[in-house]
Amino acid sequence: MRRVVPAPRLRRFTDDESGVATIEFVILFPILLMLIYGVAEYVNVTDHRNKVSKLARTLADLTSQNSTQQITPATMNDNLRAARPVLAPFDASLATIQISAIGVNANNATFVCSTWPTSGGSRTVGKAAGLDVPTNFQRSGARYILSEVKMSYQPLFATILGRLMKTVNFNFNWSETVAWPVRGGQSLGTGLDSEVILPNGKECNAKAT
Template structure:
């Protein structure tokens, strides 16, 4: 009596098939390749965002320091802040939180925010006029009579595919903040006393009091 060979299962036939192996390899490798491509793109985007935030802080400090009268106006500061658009592009400049201050250093390293400006004080201000022990003063300004401009920029980074990642990883924090602080010597302005660097007074503010300790 002739025996009929048993039929092989579908899984076994798939495993022995070259096309089945190729499909399996494709399924395993493609997600890894996609993740690698995304990772590289995200890294480049993060680095670019960081560089732009840093460049904006330096630009704002430099533009403010060039004031020739020593008394900055609100219109001038808004014009300076307008540089955020082209510098941060293609990122949204409206997301940048900016504050620019005039800093004075008196005897015994008494550090003061002499005057300060922000486009939207209710949203953006992080420093107030007066003695500020939290100031990190660069070594070249640690002397009585030193005056400089302090530009501070904060901005939240949002991932390239943030909306997709939030659905996949709802509990994972994907956004984070860059904070850039730049101390800049005054290039314009004017000195208000012997032994004092030139300074720039922010809109609506007053000059540094050299006697404050």
């Protein structure tokens, strides 16, 4: 059987590997780009989550340290200004904050005694049915601060991703709740923890059930 030998040009074409690297780059570049974006997004979202948690703890601690029982609006506004440096470089205006003074009476009857701000949050003054009270506060006379922070997270390239996948919502919310013991304020009676009263609020009614 006669063997067919390729012509010189055809032989050079079949042996030429100069375009292999280009093809490999075209295939691998999108994958590499996605890996880089994934790492950057993971670091960013973790940092954002940690700062929301840190803000909730910071606000709870600042509120609990008030030297007098009644907190003034000016003091609370000063406390809330901590949001900007704590959340930086994220936009603090996206955060929803509510601080509440919680009281626990006999039979674990739990109340929101006062709250700040009084609008925009999920808490209102009155009996707090369904509130998850930490174990160390599940006793008659317990008083503590409840700090709640909710904040929307926006991905690094939310605009681009939104254009590529219009039906997918890439924004989501973090929600952080911190229960904090009162470190200042004053006790209103025997067996009652020290408490602070948020602006325009009233003291906890120790007899409420």
